[in-house]
Amino acid sequence: MKRLLGALSMTAVVISGLTLSGSTTAHAAIACSSLKWGAEGVLEEGYGEYLPRADHFHEAAYRSWRSGTHVGCLDGPVGTDFDLYLEKYISGEWETVARSETASSHEEINYINGTPGWYRWKVIAYSGSGRYRMGMTHPS
Secondary structure (H helix, E strand, O other), rough: OOOEEEEEEEOOOOOOOOOOEEEEEEOHHHHHHHOOEEEEEEEEEOOOOEEEEOOOHHHHHHHHHHHHHEEEEEEOOOOOOEEEEEEEEEOOOEEEEEEEEEOOOOEEEEEEEEEEEEEEEEEEEEEEOOOOEEEEEOOO
16 A cells, blocks of 8 residues: 655555564553643644754654653644654664554653664644644653
8 A cells, every 4th residue: 555645655564573662552642732842733644743843953753761651642634644654773673663543633642662773753634624732742
């Protein structure tokens, strides 16, 4: 399955038997505004972006120096389907380590036991367009 996301294209690949270094788990709903860092943006259907946002000096990524939990929460407009992904830089490539792809405008990820390294969040407007808000936190 291939879907054009603005200037990006993404190919979904299913790999059976893959073991990741962390894990995800379900929890009660998270209030996005209660998390340490926040971001807002506007996306059109079929487009996505990486967070934290890049600037002239930094790539859209953050470094986690310790093991621990990475939490992300996304609120899109009512009636849309926005999806949330956490990616880690592993062996020279960005790999998705956690995903939340429900058919709603609210997505949550609790990535437990993440190891030190570089991470970034990806937000995709799968269906519908509009303003979103994301909250995130991670081990320092």
